[in-house]
Amino acid sequence: MNELTPKRTAKDFATDQEVRWCPGCGDYAILRAVQKTLADIDAEPENTVFVSGIGCAARFPYYVETYGFHTIHGRAPAFATGIKLANPELDVWVVGGDGDMLSIGGNHLMHVIRRNVDVQILLFNNEIYGLTKGQASPTSRAGTRSPSTPMGSVDSPVSACGYALGSGARFVARGVDTQQKYLPTILKRAYEHRGASFIEILQNCIVYNDGVFDDITAKPVAADRQVLCEHGKPLVFGANSDKGLRLDPDTLLIEVIEVGEDGPEAAGVLVHNETNHVIAAMLAAMDDDHLPVAVGVIYCNPGDSYGDGVAAMKAAAHKKSDGISLDELMHQGHTWTVD
Amino acid sequence: MTKIDHVLDASPDVSTREELESAVVRFAGDSGDGMQLTGGQFTQATALAGNDLATFPDFPAEIRAPVGTTFGVSSFQINFGANRIMTSGDDFDVLIAMNPAALKVEMSRLKKGGLLIVDTGTFNDRNLAKAGFEVNPLEDGTVDGFNVVALDVSGMTQEAVKEFDVSKKEALRCKNMWALGFVYWLFGRARKTTQDWLQVKFASKPDIASANIAALNAGHAMAETAEMPNGIHGFHIAAAEISPGLYRTVTGAEALAWGLAKGAELADLDMLFASYPITPASPLLHLLAKMQHLGITTFQAEDEIAAVCAAIGGSYAGSLGVTSSSGPGIALKGEAIGLGLVTELPLIIVNSQRGGPSTGLPTKTEQSDLYQAVYGRNGDSPLVVLSTRSASDCFEVGIEAVRLATKYMTPVMLLTDGYIANAAEPWKIPDLKGYEPFPVKFHKDPEGFHPFLRDDKTLARVWAKPGTPDLLHRIGGIERSYDTGHISYDADNHQKMTDVRRDKINGIANDIPAQTVELGPTSGRICVVGWGSTYGPINRAVDDLLKMGKDVAHIHLRHIWPMPANLGELLAGYEYVLVPEMNDGQLITVLRAEYLIDAHGLNKVSGQPFKIAEIEDAILAVLEG
Numbered sequence: 002m003n004e005l006t007p008k009r010t011a012k013d014f015a016t017d018q019e020v021r022w023c024p025g026c027g028d029y030a031i032l033r034a035v036q037k038t039l040a041d042i043d044a045e046p047e048n049t050v051f052v053s054g055i056g057c058a059a060r061f062p063y064y065v066e067t068y069g070f071h072t073i074h075g076r077a078p079a080f081a082t083g084i085k086l087a088n089p090e091l092d093v094w095v096v097g098g099d100g101d102m103l104s105i106g107g108n109h110l111m112h113v114i115r116r117n118v119d120v121q122i123l124l125f126n127n128e129i130y131g132l133t134k135g136q137a138s139p140t141s142r143a144g145t146r147s148p149s150t151p152m153g154s155v156d157s158p159v160s161a162c163g164y165a166l167g168s169g170a171r172f173v174a175r176g177v178d179t180q181q182k183y184l185p186t187i188l189k190r191a192y193e194h195r196g197a198s199f200i201e202i203l204q205n206c207i208v209y210n211d212g213v214f215d216d217i218t219a220k221p222v223a224a225d226r227q228v229l230c231e232h233g234k235p236l237v238f239g240a241n242s243d244k245g246l247r248l249d250p251d252t253l254l255i256e257v258i259e260v261g262e263d264g265p266e267a268a269g270v271l272v273h274n275e276t277n278h279v280i281a282a283m284l285a286a287m288d289d290d291h292l293p294v295a296v297g298v299i300y301c302n303p304g305d306s307y308g309d310g311v312a313a314m315k316a317a318a319h320k321k322s323d324g325i326s327l328d329e330l331m332h333q334g335h336t337w338t339v340d
Numbered sequence: 341m342t343k344i345d346h347v348l349d350a351s352p353d354v355s356t357r358e359e360l361e362s363a364v365v366r367f368a369g370d371s372g373d374g375m376q377l378t379g380g381q382f383t384q385a386t387a388l389a390g391n392d393l394a395t396f397p398d399f400p401a402e403i404r405a406p407v408g409t410t411f412g413v414s415s416f417q418i419n420f421g422a423n424r425i426m427t428s429g430d431d432f433d434v435l436i437a438m439n440p441a442a443l444k445v446e447m448s449r450l451k452k453g454g455l456l457i458v459d460t461g462t463f464n465d466r467n468l469a470k471a472g473f474e475v476n477p478l479e480d481g482t483v484d485g486f487n488v489v490a491l492d493v494s495g496m497t498q499e500a501v502k503e504f505d506v507s508k509k510e511a512l513r514c515k516n517m518w519a520l521g522f523v524y525w526l527f528g529r530a531r532k533t534t535q536d537w538l539q540v541k542f543a544s545k546p547d548i549a550s551a552n553i554a555a556l557n558a559g560h561a562m563a564e565t566a567e568m569p570n571g572i573h574g575f576h577i578a579a580a581e582i583s584p585g586l587y588r589t590v591t592g593a594e595a596l597a598w599g600l601a602k603g604a605e606l607a608d609l610d611m612l613f614a615s616y617p618i619t620p621a622s623p624l625l626h627l628l629a630k631m632q633h634l635g636i637t638t639f640q641a642e643d644e645i646a647a648v649c650a651a652i653g654g655s656y657a658g659s660l661g662v663t664s665s666s667g668p669g670i671a672l673k674g675e676a677i678g679l680g681l682v683t684e685l686p687l688i689i690v691n692s693q694r695g696g697p698s699t700g701l702p703t704k705t706e707q708s709d710l711y712q713a714v715y716g717r718n719g720d721s722p723l724v725v726l727s728t729r730s731a732s733d734c735f736e737v738g739i740e741a742v743r744l745a746t747k748y749m750t751p752v753m754l755l756t757d758g759y760i761a762n763a764a765e766p767w768k769i770p771d772l773k774g775y776e777p778f779p780v781k782f783h784k785d786p787e788g789f790h791p792f793l794r795d796d797k798t799l800a801r802v803w804a805k806p807g808t809p810d811l812l813h814r815i816g817g818i819e820r821s822y823d824t825g826h827i828s829y830d831a832d833n834h835q836k837m838t839d840v841r842r843d844k845i846n847g848i849a850n851d852i853p854a855q856t857v858e859l860g861p862t863s864g865r866i867c868v869v870g871w872g873s874t875y876g877p878i879n880r881a882v883d884d885l886l887k888m889g890k891d892v893a894h895i896h897l898r899h900i901w902p903m904p905a906n907l908g909e910l911l912a913g914y915e916y917v918l919v920p921e922m923n924d925g926q927l928i929t930v931l932r933a934e935y936l937i938d939a940h941g942l943n944k945v946s947g948q949p950f951k952i953a954e955i956e957d958a959i960l961a962v963l964e965g
Contacts, residue, residue: 016814018826018827046812047806047807047808047809047810047811047812048806048807049806050657050806051814052653055817062814062816063814063816063827066812067812068806068812068813068814069813069814069815069816070653070656070683070814070815070816071814071815071816071817071818072649072652072676072679072816072817073649073675073676073679073817076645076646076649076676078646079641079642079645079646079647079649079650079653080649080650080652080653080656081653082639082641082646082650082653083612083614083639083649083650083651083652083653083654083656083657083661084653084654084656084657084806086612086637086639086650086653086654086659087610087612087637087653087654087655087656087657087658087659087661088657088658088659088805088806088807090807091657091806091807108642108643108646109642109645109646109649111642112641112642112646311637314632315632315633315637318632318633319633321633322633322634324633325633326634327598327601327602327605327631327634327772328772330598330631330634331588331598331769331772332586332588332769334588335384335387335388335533335588335589336586336587336588336769337387337388337586337587337588338584338585338586338587339390339582339583339584339585339587339768340584
């Protein structure tokens with residue numbers, strides 16, 4: 002019967018609820034990309050669950066025609082872990098913002114990643130608290146002026162991808178809300194990855210932090226300020242693909258070089274190997290003016306998922322228990338009869 | 341290596357022993373002296389001898405406090421007798437003090453004329469100084485009021501085990517078994533179960549096993565044959581009249597683990613038990629972790645909040661979510677419990693209460709989280725609160741918690757405490773076939789579906805789990821529309837949803853047993869109302885006073901919220917309501933608020949259970965006052 006069922010479209014993954022983000026919010030674009038991805042992968046709506054914490058991004062589940070659980074601030078990864086433990090067959094997506102996942106929920110993000118729970122984690126990073134009206138967030142750049150930091154913030158920001166890698170992530174990617182063509186590609190890769198898949202999506206908050214990524218994403222600068230990481234391909238960028246990344250053999254740091262006429266290989270440009278953790282950490286960390294920002298799949302190195310481990314542990318428990326029932330368990334040890 | 345044959349004890353000659361109704365024995369020593377194991381063995385042997393009993397393990401929060409100090413003293417108390425035993429006992433008849441610190445900490449509660457057994461081998465200058473004795477208390481008259489048996493237990497243990505290949509340290513570690521053997525003889529206990537247990541425990545170290553058994557036998561022989569001072573002799577306590585059946589000893593943690601497992605089975609659900617280590621709640625996690633072949637998954641979360649959130653996630657996905665902690669951890673779970681409450685998912689939160697507030701007294705018992713359970717969340721947030729009165733009661737309460745959580749789609753707070761969780765008592769193993777199943781029916785019908793469709797009678801919402809076709813929906817912590825289940829900020833709707841959440845929980849009062857009177861008349865002069873682990877001392881105190889012809893009754897609550905429908909009327913039938921609690925007065929506030937009665941408190945927060953005498957005195961003061 003399956004072949005007779007018409008394949009769903011992105012629209013089939015839209016709910017009847019009015020979307021209540023601010024007009025022009027980057028979340029709309031991400032929602033479109035996710036709905037398209039769900040159609041592309043032929044997701045089964047009844048076996049798909051979107052779980053979120055609190056914040057603008059966390060309203061996401063209300064707009065996706067699947068199962069959804071809008072939980073409490075920062076804790077979505079813990080709920081998602083419980084859902085997967087109860088029913089490993091469900092496809093679970095976790096959605097949250099930078100405050101939700103890296104501030105109040107930073108602990109849970111670390112643990113869902115290091116356990117390698119088989120979920121997709123979408124972190125919408127707009128470098129600001131939106132729903133509470135514009136306070137500095139843990140990803141806000143130093144000096145950010147906000148209602149809570151009128152003199153400019155004094156905290157150093159955390160790198161979302163760096164945090165994920167440091168927590169033991171086996172899949173780390175970065176995308177941009179407006180890249181409608183490429184974002185579904187990353188989301189599909191995340192879906193296919195078995196284990197925790199972490200995707201940072203740079204997202205513009207039009208009200209409280211408008212244009213914060215313009216230096217990376219604006220059309221005139223985008224080609225020079227972003228490098229797309231594709232496994233097996235040289236890390237080149239620039240409007241004419243004329244620049245590349247090279248590992249300086251003396252400092253063991255990444256540097257930008259001109260590709261030159263003989264091509265990237267001759268120039269010694271790094272070929273992206275998404276299984277290389279050391280290079281991935283360097284790519285994820287690139288955020289100053291001299292180096293482009295890495296987008297695409299920065300690291301992917303699959304291993305056993307948490308679900309695999311739990312299943313093996315339970316199988317071992319069954320074997321060890323020798324099928325003892327609760328009744329038998331209650332009769333184990335010393336018992337005595339009173340006549 | 342010499343093989344030690346088991347010594348089978350002949351039945352003790354009762355005629356030469358002093359007949360006792362009951363006795364309280366307290367083993368006290370250093371944290372490393374194995375007092376809890378010793379007490380556990382004595383409990384086992386006493387149960388097998390047919391006495392009724394209750395125990396009280398009392399140990400420090402530190403894993404290995406500095407050796408020889410007063411704060412490193414670990415004790416185990418057992419009360420056993422020929423009659424029904426309701427508490428672990430007040431003052432002791434026998435104290436075994438393995439070092440000066442143990443004597444220092446415990447001797448004030450040894451009865452005048454009580455039997456004091458001390459290991460003089462540890463009474464050296466260094467240990468005396470550590471315990472804060474300037475002069476040896478065995479020599480300066482300090483222990484004059486007691487019947488003292490001062491023996492070099494350390495030395496005699498070393499002598500007894502010298503033929504085995506054990507180090508001096510290992511030899512000295514057998515001294516608890518020497519002392520146990522001595523006490524076994526005093527009370528005519530059989531050694532076989534302990535000998536068997538040692539063989540199994542040290543199966544891979546036969547010399548250690550043999551040394552321990554030799555020490556046990558040497559202590560026993562010493563008591564039997566030695567000329568003891570002050571005419572000390574053996575005791576006999578007749579077997580208690582106990583209802584026929586198959587028995588075992590059980591701790592509250594064990595009975596609760598099994599009760600929750602049985603409840604999940606009756607509900608036809610798998611269980612997701614998510615918890616974070618905390619004293620004294622961790623034994624429940626340890627026990628359930630070993631039961632994962634029975635449809636149980638245990639998850640040690642990264643923190644208390646993650647634990648409750650994972651449990652709620654498990655319930656959302658169609659399992660029975662259970663989390664467990666103690667007061668400080670429950671505080672952290674509060675926000676998530678509120679989410680479980682408004683999304684109306686089944687959830688069980690076990691609170692093994694301990695002394696509070698804040699870190700408080702982690703290993704000491706208290707029942708001061710009743711306010712937290714009943715009121716401790718933001719917003720108007722009613723849920724079900726149950727309490728357990730004893731170790732064996734945990735089994736039934738565990739089942740009741742699952743029944744109410746699933747039938748009413750609500751979080752249930754289950755209050756137990758550190759004393760119940762760790763104390764052992766004899767338990768008649770129930771017939772598991774005798775329980776009526778209450779299988780959950782997941783919603784499947786798409787016709788007119790929304791997630792907050794309610795049962796007209798129970799007001800419980802439908803449980804539709806992910807994976808079910810055509811029931812796609814979204815739920816969350818924002819207020820939902822009564823009519824559609826979608827987000828709603830409508831003022832009238834919030835009133836309606838608040839009302840229905842309240843009415844649902846209040847309605848449970850009609851689905852729980854009517855409150856009964858444990859002892860005494862159903863109306864009259866005084867009613868003593870208790871909850872939780874004060875059951876034993878209250879019951880025994882009221883029993884004693886009833887025998888003296890006093891007009892007093894005992895009511896004990898299992899259902900803290902909602903309370904049984906008839907409770908108000910019942911309490912109104914007494915002139916005076918006394919509420920003993922191991923807190924500063926919490927149930928009493930709820931009783932006053934609900935029933936406008938002039939209840940009076942009897943409160944104690946010393947980290948120790950009530951003594952029977954304390955409750956008797958309070959009742960007598962009212963009667964005579």
